Structures are given as C-alpha cells and as structure tokens.
Amino acid sequence: MINEDKIKTMTKLAAFDESDAKKYSQIIEYYRSDYIGKEMLKSTLMGTIAYVFCVALWFFSNADDFLKNINNLDYMSLGMDLLKKYLLFLLAYLFITYVVYAVRYSYGQKKVKNYHKNIHNILKSYDE
Amino acid sequence: MTTLLEIKEKLRAFYAKYDIYIKPALKFLLALVVYIQINGNIGYNSKIESFPITLVLALLGAILPIGATVFIAAIVILLHLYALSFEVAIIGFILFVMVYFLYFRFSPKKGMNVLLMPICLKFRVGSVVPVTSGLVSEWYSAISIVSGTLVYYFLLGIKENASTLGAETDEGITYKFTAVINQLVGNKQMYLAMVTFALTTLVVYTIRKLSANYSWYIAIITGLLVNFIMELGGKLMLGISLNLGFLLLETAVTAIVAFIVMFMTFNLDYTRVERVQFEDDDYYYYVKAVPKIFVAEKEKTVKTISTKKKKSRSDFTKEDFEEQMGRNIEE
Numbered sequence: 001m002i003n004e005d006k007i008k009t010m011t012k013l014a015a016f017d018e019s020d021a022k023k024y025s026q027i028i029e030y031y032r033s034d035y036i037g038k039e040m041l042k043s044t045l046m047g048t049i050a051y052v053f054c055v056a057l058w059f060f061s062n063a064d065d066f067l068k069n070i071n072n073l074d075y076m077s078l079g080m081d082l083l084k085k086y087l088l089f090l091l092a093y094l095f096i097t098y099v100v101y102a103v104r105y106s107y108g109q110k111k112v113k114n115y116h117k118n119i120h121n122i123l124k125s126y127d128e
Numbered sequence: 129m130t131t132l133l134e135i136k137e138k139l140r141a142f143y144a145k146y147d148i149y150i151k152p153a154l155k156f157l158l159a160l161v162v163y164i165q166i167n168g169n170i171g172y173n174s175k176i177e178s179f180p181i182t183l184v185l186a187l188l189g190a191i192l193p194i195g196a197t198v199f200i201a202a203i204v205i206l207l208h209l210y211a212l213s214f215e216v217a218i219i220g221f222i223l224f225v226m227v228y229f230l231y232f233r234f235s236p237k238k239g240m241n242v243l244l245m246p247i248c249l250k251f252r253v254g255s256v257v258p259v260t261s262g263l264v265s266e267w268y269s270a271i272s273i274v275s276g277t278l279v280y281y282f283l284l285g286i287k288e289n290a291s292t293l294g295a296e297t298d299e300g301i302t303y304k305f306t307a308v309i310n311q312l313v314g315n316k317q318m319y320l321a322m323v324t325f326a327l328t329t330l331v332v333y334t335i336r337k338l339s340a341n342y343s344w345y346i347a348i349i350t351g352l353l354v355n356f357i358m359e360l361g362g363k364l365m366l367g368i369s370l371n372l373g374f375l376l377l378e379t380a381v382t383a384i385v386a387f388i389v390m391f392m393t394f395n396l397d398y399t400r401v402e403r404v405q406f407e408d409d410d411y412y413y414y415v416k417a418v419p420k421i422f423v424a425e426k427e428k429t430v431k432t433i434s435t436k437k438k439k440s441r442s443d444f445t446k447e448d449f450e451e452q453m454g455r456n457i458e459e
Contacts (some may be wrong), residue, residue: 010408010413011402011406011413011415013406014406015402015404015417017404018403018404019166019402035179042233047229049229050226050229051226053222053225053226057219060219060302060306060309061302061309061310061313062306063302063305063306064306066303093230094188096393097234100234100268
C-alpha cells in the first residue's frame with residue numbers, strides 16, 4: 001500500500017538532493033558573514049575589471065582629444081574624478097551584492113532546515 | 129470557458145507527458161532562430177554563416193543549458209564582428225564582459241531574456257518579454273531584459289553602419305572606436321527602450337505579487353499601459369520617429385500573449401519541474417513534481433487577553449507536584 005505522505009516527503013527530499021543540495025550545502029558551510037564577505041570580495045574584483053573596461057571604452061571614444069591635449073591635461077584632477085566615480089560605482093555594486101547574497105543565505109538556511117525536518121519525519125515514520 | 133479549461137488541461141497533460149521531448153525541441157527552435165537572426169543581420173563571416181554550422185550549433189543548444197546558448201551566441205557575434213573590423217570586435221567583447229560581470233555573476237542560469245529580447249525587438253514586439261517576465265520570473269529579470277535590449281541596439285548600430293566600419297580609413301586608429309561607442313552613448317531610442325522595459329517588468333512583477341484579487345489581470349493591464357504611455361510619450365518628447373499603428377499592434381500582441389501565459393501557468397510553475405527517483409522497502413518511485421506558484425498570505429496575529437486563574441487545591445495535578453518538588457530540591 002502506497003503511503004502518500006511518505007511519497008510527498010521523500011519527493012521533496014529527493015528534489016532537494018537532485019537540484020539544491022550542492023548549492024545550499026555549500027552556502028550553509030560558511031558563517032553568514034564569511035559567505036557574504038567572500039561574495040563581496042569577488043564583486044570587488046569583477047566590479048573593478050568592469051570599471052576598467054568602461055574607462056578603456058571612454059578613453060578609446062575620446063582618444064583623439066586626449067592625444068591632442070596630452071601635454072596640457074590636468075592628470076591629478078582627472079585621476080581624482082575617475083577615483084571618485086570608481087568608489088561610487090563600487091559602493092553601489094557592493095550594496096547590490098550584499099542584498100542579493102544575504103537574501104540567498106537566508107533562503108538557503110530555510111531550505112536546509114526544511115530538508116533536515118523532512119529527514120527527521122521519514123526516519124520517524126520508519127520507527128513507527 | 130469550459131472548453132478553454134478543457135483545452136488547458138489537455139495541453140498541460142500533453143506537456144506533462146512529453147516534456148522530456150518538448151523542452152529540447154523548444155530550446156533547439158530558440159537557438160536556431162537566434163543564430164539565423166545573427167547570421168541574417170551581421171553575417172560577415174562566411175564560414176560561420178553556413179547553414180550546417182547553424183544547425184549544429186542549434187542542436188548543441190537543444191542539449192546544453194540556456195546559459196551555454198547565450199555564451200555560444202556571444203562567440204558567434206564576436207567572430208562576425210571580427211570579420212567586419214577588429215575595433216568593433218574589441219568593443220563587442222568589452223560589452224559582453226561587462227554584461228557578464230554586472231548581471232550573469234548573480235544569475236548565470238537566467239539567460240533566456242537576453243536571447244528573446246533581440247528576437248522580439250526585431251519583430252517589433254519588444255514589450256512581450258518584459259510583461260511575461262514580470263508574470264513568471266523574479267524582479268531581477270529586468271536586468272537581463274535591459275542587457276538584451278543593449279545587445280540589440282548595439283548590433284543594430286553595427287548593421288546600419290557596416291559599410292563605414294568595415295572600410296579601411298585614414299581618419300586615425302580611434303575613428304572606428306568612436307563611431308561604435310557613439311552608437312551606444314548617443315542612442316536616445318535605446319535608453320528609452322531600456323527604461324521602458326525595465327519599468328514595465330518591475331510594475332508587472334510588483335502588482336502580480338500582491339495578495340489582491342485579480343492581481344495578475346491588473347498587473348498585465350497596468351504593464352501594458354505603462355509600456356504604451358512611456359513609449360508614446362518618450363518618443364514624442366525625444367523627437368524619435370513613432371509609428372502609432374505598430375505600437376498599438378505591439379500592445380495588442382503583448383496582451384494576447386500575456387493572457388495566454390497567465391491562463392496556462394497561473395497555478396503551476398513548469399519552469400521548475402523536478403524529476404526524481406527513489407526507493408523504499410516496497411517500491412521504486414519515479415516521481416515528477418511540478419511546484420505551485422503561491423501568493424503569500426497576510427500574516428495573522430491573534431492576541432488574547434485573559435486574567436490569570438489562581439489554582440485551587442483541587443486543580444493541583446501530579447505534574448505540578450513534581451515540578452514544585454524539583455524546584456524545592458534545587459533551592
């Protein structure tokens with residue numbers, strides 16, 4: 001005789017094992033601060049590379065003007081301006097990273113908690 | 129209405145039974161349309177443009193994840209751009225890298241919109257993707273929609289100026305860089321499209337998630353209105369050419385597609401089907417689970433205020449006695 005409740009619980013367990021176990025187990029291995037910190041470090045690197053590419057694009061689009069005025073440019077103020085924009089961009093990007101990964105960590109914690117609860121229920125049903 | 133519901137259930141049953149064949153077929157079709165559109169519009173590399181290669185790439189798209197199709201499409205585009213001009217290919221590479229770093233880092237599996245947006249914009253029904261994404265996806269699908277719009281206008285600019293960009297020039301090494309970047313920087317139509325589609329997606333998503341009656345209907349209608357007004361108003365204000373007939377047709381087509389999507393998927397999320405196998409002592413199970421789409425219910429808190437009853441001697445139970453004895457021993 002098929003036990004429907006058992007099938008439902010085991011289906012949820014198997015579905016988690018199949019698709020989410022690897023992703024969320026890796027998340028839960030870290031403390032919340034370590035996980036978010038790790039992702040923010042990655043974002044800092046990727047954001048910096050993306051910003052450098054943006055600056056390169058901007059340079060290429062104005063390269064003729066740069067080359068003409070190469071001796072007259074105020075490199076200090078240009079550098080400060082680029083640095084300010086970089087810091088603002090990085091701040092916004094890191095804020096988005098923090099929000100996304102904080103939500104993902106909470107969600108992963110809940111999923112793993114439910115998974116353990118379901119395992120407990122299945123083991124209990126075997127003992128009965 | 130009963131006939132429609134019956135058709136819906138039959139279609140659902142058909143999809144549920146044969147989805148292991150239908151999904152790869154749809155992925156193959158999407159990949160084929162993407163590569164045909166790329167080759168048809170910017171097919172400057174005659175070796176990749178050939179139909180056998182397109183077919184092989186489309187077959188790969190059928191078996192690989194959507195992210196792989198996005199990656200292969202990006203490579204094909206870059207090869208075509210390289211055949212046109214080295215400078216254009218460099219700019220294209222930088223653009224794709226930035227899109228990857230800024231969006232795909234967070235959602236590597238959600239590349240579908242980046243493929244669908246250029247196709248829908250090519251067929252002048254760009255608002256289909258924002259409205260349907262708002263219904264079935266999360267809020268951050270707006271970013272992939274914006275990325276897809278950016279890629280479309282970038283490639284459109286390349287196509288319209290191909291003769292200039294592909295020709296040898298004495299203007300200086302930066303002329304082509306400047307010409308290509310100006311396709312993006314000064315493109316008011318692109319900015320209007322990006323803002324309109326992002327806002328439409330977010331509006332539809334926000335209203336759809338509300339725990340109100342008919343939230344999905346309200347979401348679709350509001351999304352269509354937002355899209356229509358922003359496109360009409362934006363184009364008039366910015367002095368961009370406007371074809372009202374096409375805009376109305378786009379809105380009508382989007383409405384039809386959105387209501388069909390709502391009708392078919394309102395209860396079940398077929399994009400997250402799980403197939404699992406397991407066994408116990410008595411049976412081996414092959415299970416297919418289709419998750420439901422839930423609307424969060426409002427949390428109810430019930431507060432009861434009652435006076436504390438003093439226990440009489442007759443209410444004193446065995447547990448109360450043991451508890452008190454335990455406390456006395458501890459003291």
